[in-house]
Amino acid sequence: MxxxxxxxxxxxxxxxxxxxxxxxxxxxxxxxxxxxxxxxxxxxxxxxxxxxxxxxxxxxxxxxxxxxxxxxxxxxxxxxxxxxxxxxxxxxxxxxxxxxxxxxxxxxxxxxxxxxxxxxxxxxxLPAADTAAVPADGPASGDKPLPRGRGERVLIVEDEQGAREGLAEILTSLGYTVFAAASGEDAQAVPAEPPFDLLLTDLMLPGMAGPDLAVEMVGRWPRLRVILMSGYTEDETLKRRIAAELVRFLQKPFNMTTLAREVRVALDEGGDGR
Ligand SMILES: Nc1ncnc2c1ncn2[C@@H]1O[C@H](COP(=O)(O)OP(=O)(O)OP(=O)(O)O)[C@@H](O)[C@H]1O
Ligand SMILES: [Mg+2]
The missing domain is CATH 3.30.565.10 (Histidine kinase-like ATPase, C-terminal domain)
Structure with a gap:
């Protein structure tokens, strides 16, 4: 570098x-x-x-x-x-x-x-932490309850089966209504009545790329929130396809605390429009 x-x-x-x-x-x-x-x-x-x-x-x-x-x-x-x-x-x-x-x-x-x-x-x-030591797995871990869902509809698009199932399980346990698809094409076929509140999609997918799916879905539902999950090595140029205001990035690997917080923040941002 x-x-x-x-x-x-x-x-x-x-x-x-x-x-x-x-x-x-x-x-x-x-x-x-x-x-x-x-x-x-x-x-x-x-x-x-x-x-x-x-x-x-x-x-x-x-x-x-x-x-x-x-x-x-x-x-x-x-x-x-x-x-x-x-x-x-x-x-x-x-x-x-x-x-x-x-x-x-x-x-x-x-x-x-x-x-x-x-x-x-x-x-x-950056804001100082209250304590001298920060747990290695993230600042919000520990005894604080995780931010929870209120039945919001989350569509997960992730081609890796283990990751997809893990995400679905965590978000379901947090109180979200979860839908999951293995590709952008499959995602477009998931019945969305009423519309989804949040799209949580991998950046790199076989076939249609995550940002393209996001653009298409936000076109259909302007209030849809989007979180793109990405790994370090992935192609930066893919990210240009979508405006940064529209999207939050979630760097893989992430833990449950980070996921719970990011999902909550993404959804709460939607309330006051963008
Ligand atoms: N340290 C720096 N010195 C001089 N110019 C800078 C510096 N950092 C950023 N810039 C200017 O700001 C622009 C935007 O930076 P930004 O990091 O957002 O995008 P980029 O570096 O052009 O592309 P990317 O980061 O997506 O590969 C750069 O193209 C450059 O003109
Ligand atoms: Mg740069």
């Missing part, structure tokens, strides 16, 4: 910083920022990842580069879905919109500092 002409520095806070965040999603944030930083330094430079604590005690993490910088004129646009200055095939413009979505979901904030020809720093501040 980081080439040989780039030197990498870590400036970490002395004490460990406990944050309230989903580990997989935080990885996704950092990966997007590091790739952007590396892309900004085609002729090499210094990539720095730092952590610290702001005046009010909130932990932050930053990714800096000594690359090309972001011109003032486009600084407000870089977080827009599909905004890219990269050549086709090099970038889809989804990276920073995913970063923004994840940071907002966590109640955090992003500050961008950039100088043309000098470089860019993206600093992300």
């Amino acid at each position: 980081v080439r040989e002409n780039i030197s990498f520095r870590l400036d970490l806070a002395e004490a460990a910083l406990a944050i309230r965040a989903d580990r997989g999603q935080l990885d996704q944030v950092l990966m997007n920022l590091v790739v952007n930083a590396a892309d900004a330094m085609p002729d090499g430079g210094i990539l720095r990842v730092g952590t610290g604590r702001s005046a009010d005690g909130s932990p932050w993490v930053s990714v800096s580069d000594t690359g090309c910088g972001i011109p003032e004129a486009i600084r407000d646009r870089v977080f827009e879905p599909f905004f890219t200055t990269k050549a086709p095939g090099k970038g889809t413009g989804i990276g920073l919109s995913v970063v923004r979505g994840i940071v907002e979901q966590h109640g955090g904030a992003i500050v961008l500092e950039s100088g043309v020809g000098r470089g860019t720093t993206v600093r992300i501040t």
Whole structure:
């Protein structure tokens, strides 16, 4: 990911910083920022990842580069879905919109500092966790009850049988009305009367891809909420097919707590329109 002409520095806070965040999603944030930083330094430079604590005690993490910088004129646009200055095939413009979505979901904030020809720093501040140690399987695990469904209709589209059955079982046990299909084509044939409330679909499916299915279904039911599940290695360009506002990403693998929370948040967002 980081080439040989780039030197990498870590400036970490002395004490460990406990944050309230989903580990997989935080990885996704950092990966997007590091790739952007590396892309900004085609002729090499210094990539720095730092952590610290702001005046009010909130932990932050930053990714800096000594690359090309972001011109003032486009600084407000870089977080827009599909905004890219990269050549086709090099970038889809989804990276920073995913970063923004994840940071907002966590109640955090992003500050961008950039100088043309000098470089860019993206600093992300996240809410501090109450306790010093965060369980490895996610912040909300433990004795807190999982957010539950109220009979909302969830359509799961997942080609892997074990994963499909597992998801269906968990969501049923949480109080959702679950429908499941192994492909986009099968999903379109599931009777939807009344319409589904949430589509939880894998990104990569045999035949019709998850984003295409989502676009088709949202066309039919504009209030449908969508969660795309994806693994790390999957093709970023597929994600461009769908606006980031429409969709939440759920990075695989995820645990039951993350699933319960994401489903609840996705459905609750639907209430105030979009
Ligand atoms: N560190 C950076 N230095 C200079 N420009 C940046 C930096 N990070 C982002 N940008 C600018 O913001 C644009 C949008 O970034 P974003 O990560 O959303 O998309 P992308 O990198 O073009 O594509 P993708 O992340 O989907 O592969 C980039 O095309 C680039 O112009
Ligand atoms: Mg990017």
